[in-house]
Amino acid sequence: MLVQFLPSKPEVDLSITYDAVVVGSGAAGGMAAHVLTSKGLKVLLLEAGKYQDTSQILHSMEWPYDHPRRGNKPPDYHALTSNEYTFRNSPYAAKTPYNKVQSYVQGWSGTDYSKTLVVDEKENPYSGTRYAWVRSRVVGGKTNIWGRLALRLSDYDFKAKDRDGYGENWPISYSDIEPYYDKVDLYLGISGHKENLPYLPDSLFQKPNKLTYAELHLRETLQGMGRVLTPYRAGVTTEGLKHNKYRSRCYGRGACNRHVGGCDIHAAFDSPTGLIRPAYDTGNLTLRPNSTVFEVTVDKNTGKATGVSFLDSETRKSYQAKAKTVILAASTLESARLLLLSKIANSSGHVGHNFCEHMMGPSVAGYVKDLVGKPRTLDDGKPGSFYIARFQNLDGKKSDFLRGYGYEGSSGTTMTPTTAFSTPGFGEEYKRKVRDYAGAMIEIGAFGEVLARYENAVDLDPNLKDAWGIPVLRFSYKFGENEAKMAKDMAAAGREMFEAAKIEVVRASSEMLPEGWSIHELGTARMGNDPKTSVVNQFQQCHDVKNLLVVDGSTHVNASCQNPTWTIMALCWRSCDHLADQLQKGEV
Amino acid sequence: MQRRDLLKLLIGTAALQLTAAEPGAPLYFSKPEFAALDDLSEMIIPADEHSPGARDAQVAAYIDKTVAEAFLPEDKTSWRKGLSPFVPLNKAQRLTLLTELAAKNDPFFQRLKESTAYAYHTSKIGIHQDIQYLGNVIQIEFAGYDAT
Numbered sequence: 001m002l003v004q005f006l007p008s009k010p011e012v013d014l015s016i017t018y019d020a021v022v023v024g025s026g027a028a029g030g031m032a033a034h035v036l037t038s039k040g041l042k043v044l045l046l047e048a049g050k051y052q053d054t055s056q057i058l059h060s061m062e063w064p065y066d067h068p069r070r071g072n073k074p075p076d077y078h079a080l081t082s083n084e085y086t087f088r089n090s091p092y093a094a095k096t097p098y099n100k101v102q103s104y105v106q107g108w109s110g111t112d113y114s115k116t117l118v119v120d121e122k123e124n125p126y127s128g129t130r131y132a133w134v135r136s137r138v139v140g141g142k143t144n145i146w147g148r149l150a151l152r153l154s155d156y157d158f159k160a161k162d163r164d165g166y167g168e169n170w171p172i173s174y175s176d177i178e179p180y181y182d183k184v185d186l187y188l189g190i191s192g193h194k195e196n197l198p199y200l201p202d203s204l205f206q207k208p209n210k211l212t213y214a215e216l217h218l219r220e221t222l223q224g225m226g227r228v229l230t231p232y233r234a235g236v237t238t239e240g241l242k243h244n245k246y247r248s249r250c251y252g253r254g255a256c257n258r259h260v261g262g263c264d265i266h267a268a269f270d271s272p273t274g275l276i277r278p279a280y281d282t283g284n285l286t287l288r289p290n291s292t293v294f295e296v297t298v299d300k301n302t303g304k305a306t307g308v309s310f311l312d313s314e315t316r317k318s319y320q321a322k323a324k325t326v327i328l329a330a331s332t333l334e335s336a337r338l339l340l341l342s343k344i345a346n347s348s349g350h351v352g353h354n355f356c357e358h359m360m361g362p363s364v365a366g367y368v369k370d371l372v373g374k375p376r377t378l379d380d381g382k383p384g385s386f387y388i389a390r391f392q393n394l395d396g397k398k399s400d401f402l403r404g405y406g407y408e409g410s411s412g413t414t415m416t417p418t419t420a421f422s423t424p425g426f427g428e429e430y431k432r433k434v435r436d437y438a439g440a441m442i443e444i445g446a447f448g449e450v451l452a453r454y455e456n457a458v459d460l461d462p463n464l465k466d467a468w469g470i471p472v473l474r475f476s477y478k479f480g481e482n483e484a485k486m487a488k489d490m491a492a493a494g495r496e497m498f499e500a501a502k503i504e505v506v507r508a509s510s511e512m513l514p515e516g517w518s519i520h521e522l523g524t525a526r527m528g529n530d531p532k533t534s535v536v537n538q539f540q541q542c543h544d545v546k547n548l549l550v551v552d553g554s555t556h557v558n559a560s561c562q563n564p565t566w567t568i569m570a571l572c573w574r575s576c577d578h579l580a581d582q583l584q585k586g587e588v
Numbered sequence: 589m590q591r592r593d594l595l596k597l598l599i600g601t602a603a604l605q606l607t608a609a610e611p612g613a614p615l616y617f618s619k620p621e622f623a624a625l626d627d628l629s630e631m632i633i634p635a636d637e638h639s640p641g642a643r644d645a646q647v648a649a650y651i652d653k654t655v656a657e658a659f660l661p662e663d664k665t666s667w668r669k670g671l672s673p674f675v676p677l678n679k680a681q682r683l684t685l686l687t688e689l690a691a692k693n694d695p696f697f698q699r700l701k702e703s704t705a706y707a708y709h710t711s712k713i714g715i716h717q718d719i720q721y722l723g724n725v726i727q728i729e730f731a732g733y734d735a736t
Contacts, residue, residue, distance in 0.1 A: 061724055064710035070650075071710075075659040098659060193735045210732025219735060231735050252727035378731040380723030415721050416714075420705040426632040426690055431718075434705075435638065438719055 012288045014321055018044040019583060021308055021323035023293045023338065026141025028552035029329035030271030030279075031569045034187075035576035037284035041583065044321055045276070046291040048313055048330075049137030054144050054272070058113050058264040060254030064415070071110040076100065079107035080121065085132050085514040090475070091125030091464065103134040104517070105145075109416070114262065117144050123467035128458075128475030132516035133333065137313075139289055140272040141331065142519065143565070145261035148268045149387065149408060150190050150235035150566040152181050156199040156394065157560035164393070166402050167452050170557045171529045171538040174201065180570040180577075188269045188569075189237025191250070191383050195230050200389045200406075200562070207238040209252075209382035212412040214368045214442045214503070219386075221501035227391045232384025232408075235269040235565065246273035252381035268383070290314050294470050296326050296342040296548060305344075305548040311468055325547045325579060325588055329572070332554040333458060336524035337473050339535075339550070340460050345525075345542035350535050352459050354526050356452040356559040358518035359405075359483045362490035362510045363445040365422075366503040371440035379412025379439065386410070388444060388497075390561055392489065401485035405448030405561045407494065413439040422506070442503060446490035449561040451482050452523050477515055487512050520564055525554040540575040547588045551575055612649070616656035616664060617671070622648060624674040627682055629704045639718040642704055645711040651703050670696035 019041035022032045033045045064070040073079070078098035085092065085104070093101035101121040106114065119135045126133060136142045156163065158170040158177075178201075184190075185204040193208040208231040211219065219229040240249035250267035266273040279285040290313040297306045297320065307322040328335040332355075339351045390404035417438035423430055450456075461474040491510035498505050528534025531543035536555050542548045551572040553564050582588045614622040629642035629651070642648075655667050674682050689697040708714040715721045 063712075063715070063724070065712050065715070069654075069657075070706075075657045078659075208735065210730045211735055212732055216733045216735070252730050253725060376720045376722055378722040378725075378727070380721075381725070381727060382730050382732070413719065413721060413723075415719075415723065416706070416709040417719060420709045421702060426686070426701055428634055428636055431633050431636065431641075432638070434709075435718060 012044070012286055014319055016042075016322070017307075018042050018286070018321070018323040020044070020325045020327050020579075021046060021321050022327045022329055023308060024048075024141065024328070024330035024334065024552070025139050025276060025287070026136075026271050026329065026331065026552075027143050027565050027568050028572045029327075030140065030143070030275030031572040032327050032329055032551055032576050033279040033285055034275040035573050036580060037279040037282040039580040040284060041580060043279070043285050044323065045285060045287045046293055046308065046310060046321065047137075047139050047287070047289045048292045049139065049289060051139040051272075051287075051289045052116060052144075054117075054140075054262055054270065055264050055266070057116065058262045060256070060262070060264040064109075067112065069112060071112055073106060073111040073115045077102065077106065077111075077115060079111065080104050080132070081107060082132070082514055082517075085130055090127050090131070091121070093121035093125065096122075104132050105134050105519075114145055117262075124472075125464060125466060126473045126475065127461045127464050128473075129477050130514050131475045131477060132514045133521075134516070134519045135331070135334075139276065139287070140270050143269065143271040143274075146235075146268075146270075146565060147261060147408075147563070148235045149384065149563045150203070150233050150269075151387075151562035152201040152203060153177075153560050153562055153567050154199050154201050157558060157562070160403065160558055160560075164398075164402050168526070168528060168533070168557050171527055171534075176538075177567070177570050177574060180574045181566065183573055184566060184569045187243075188235060188274050189239070189241050189247075190233065190566075191231075191236050191238040192233035193231045195228055195389070197228060197389060199394055200228075203233065203566075205233075209234065209238070209384060211386060212377070212379050214371060214411045214440070215386050215409070217368065218442065218497070218501045218503070222388070222497060225497065225500060227497065228389045229386050229409075230389065232382075232387055234383035236263075236267050236383035237269075238267075238383060244274065244278060246277050250383050252383075254381060256381060256383070291319075292468050292470070293330070293338060294341060294468070296328070296338060296344060298342070298344055298545070303545060305545050313468070316468065324583065325549065327549045327551055329550075329552045331552055332521040332524050333473060335550050335552055335554045336458060337460070339525060341471065345535055345544045345548060347544050348532055348535060350454075350526065350533065352524050353454050353457045354452040354523045354557075355456045355458060355477055355521065356450045356523040356556075357516070358447040358520045358559055358561060358563075359450050359479055359487065359512055360445065360447055360517045361513035362487045362494070363443065363507070364491065364494035364498055364505060364509075365441065365443040365507045366498045366505040367437055367440040368442060368503055369440070373436040374439060376413060376439060380414055392493075399489060401482045401489065402451060403449040403482075403486075403561065405446045405486060405490055407444040407446050407490075409442065409444035411442035417441075418443075442498075444494055446494065447518060447520075447561055447563070448483065448486045448490060449559045450479060452526070452558050453480065458524060479512060479515060483512065520553075520559065522553040522556040522559050522564055525550045526557050527555045528557065539578040540571065541579075549575060549579065614649075614652045617652050617668070620675050621668065621671050622652060624671055624677075624682065625651060627679060628674060628686060628700060629707075631683055631686055632701055632704045633708050640713050642708050645708050645713040647704050647707040647711070650707040650711070654703075670699070
């Protein structure tokens with residue numbers, strides 16, 4: 001199975017026993033491959049999807065009018081809407097007339113460029129309660145299209161139980177993971193501005209992006225309220241990376257918010273150019289795309305993992321790969337599915353449980369009066385706009401819900417102004433208003449911690465199978481009372497901040513989007529010291545099967561309200577360092 | 589070559605010639621329907637002193653192409669149905685009816701306005717002349733203000 005950047009590689013050798021087989025090639029799998037190969041270990045990386053060169057397919061700078069459908073997906077493709085998730089029963093793609101059905105992210109603009117990066121729901125069904133599940137089966141997974149907000153967690157998250165009594169603490173502290181956050185920052189590049197916040201630790205930042213006038217004004221207002229608006233902390237290299245020839249620095253060129261995501265010069269981190277190609281260059285990595293893993297194989301006598309069984313995603317032929325260690329990095333839900341399919345590492349009964357994520361939906365939009373009708377400024381193309389850090393339930397008075405939330409925001413003129421759709425009426429006055437208000441708009445949307453609860457879970461559907469004949473996940477997952485209270489606060493606090501900054505509020509909504517919308521699913525194989533209540537230890541090794549690791553978001557004990565990708569990679573680096581050490585000492 | 593293939597090829601050529609004979613002929617709408625759509629789009633986004641309007645941005649042609657390619661039959665027929673009351677009217681009558689529909693937030697008005705706004709604001713005229721968008725260029729330094 002050849003891929004474009006492996007020109008001289010023969011067909012993958014499955015007769016040998018690799019040091020590690022890694023399942024999944026996104027942020028976690030790419031990181032495992034990078035860390036282990038850099039230490040001279042032989043790694044087989046299996047990915048269910050194809051290799052696709054996003055340098056060629058994303059067309060980050062193509063104008064809409066230069067594309068026959070203005071960048072939109074073909075007419076026989078359909079993106080699920082929030083109504084369809086809400087009013088139809090899963091599997092959502094059943095009984096649809098369209099040839100291809102994809103998740104809601106394909107309802108945005110520029111979806112012709114991402115149509116091959118997001119799975120077809122018809123081939124990949126699931127059942128149970130309402131859930132908008134976004135999956136990307138391709139080398140690099142969702143890192144090819146991620147939103148790239150890269151935040152650290154702190155002891156406000158790792159030791160949250162100590163603060164409010166809810167849930168479980170992580171078996172690690174910030175000081176355990178801090179050196180690995182630093183490594184991730186330096187190896188992959190991150191853009192941001194230092195704020196010295198104990199609850200949102202700074203990274204080792206490259207040059208931050210700039211703020212618009214409206215954002216600077218809001219930042220100053222919030223300073224007076226003890227709140228912090230900071231330039232978007234983006235997993236984007238703004239100064240370049242001397243050690244990585246596959247990635248360019250950011251030139252603020254594309255209309256980055258136009259597409260589902262992704263960066264064709266790889267200034268934004270993606271696993272293929274940030275991790276996998278450098279890993280390949282060590283000579284220690286073997287990559288096999290089109291490999292759908294369906295079971296972790298176990299030696300009945302020793303209880304140790306021996307490798308994995310997989311299907312070629314195209315020919316459906318079955319293969320086995322042998323390895324000294326098996327590392328699952330297939331995504332929070334897919335790794336849980338693999339553990340359940342393999343019936344291993346679940347003596348605690350916690351696999352698939354404690355499923356958590358971020359709740360989205362509550363948002364506020366408004367305009368800055370001073371900017372209406374002012375000459376145009378260049379507001380687009382930066383690595384991101386801004387982030388408002390968590391402020392509830394820190395050290396001061398407690399609110400009527402647990403935990404916190406932050407806001408992602410943006411402002412200024414976009415290529416196709418949102419005012420074209422929000423301005424009432426038609427005719428000359430409508431046209432002028434669309435133009436005059438286009439640069440004055442500012443908007444924030446909240447991301448809040450959904451409490452990890454045992455009863456929020458996935459298991460295997462006893463009947464339904466995917467296109468490869470593999471049993472699929474059944475969801476039993478719902479937002480609860482805490483999320484509903486938090487949603488109200490998100491809208492109210494957002495309005496309060498806008499009003500304090502004299503921003504005219506045009507919309508403030510507390511309505512929650514369907515479960516899953518944040519694409520931050522976490523916690524289905526949580527880590528802990530007690531094998532009775534957790535699935536993996538602090539080094540992400542399964543309590544029951546020591547040479548089986550789970551290195552993706554499934555091991556997170558709580559969701560915090562910070563975006564998880566940077567933490568996934570830092571934890572994975574730490575665990576793989578530890579694993580390499582153990583392998584070299586023959587302790588696994 | 590099979591006879592059937594040859595026939596296909598000939599039909600293909602004929603179709604090409606037909607298109608060539610009528611440059612700019614609508615792909616889905618009849619000529620009167622297309623003319624009404626063109627009028628309505630220009631009423632929604634008219635030319636003014638600042639920039640050309642929907643007609644110059646060929647909004648009707650883009651909508652016609654989208655409708656012609658629509659996958660679900662009802663996405664075609666609903667457009668035809670929505671346009672039909674406008675087709676026999678003169679310009680002044682069209683404006684009156686459009687104003688009435690806008691006042692009651694009629695679904696066809698919503699759709700017409702949304703499609704017109706999208707087609708206009710993704711066109712060269714919309715992006716460069718009307719909005720005068722400055723992005724999608726290489727920046728050595730990001731534009732904007734430092735967080736201080």
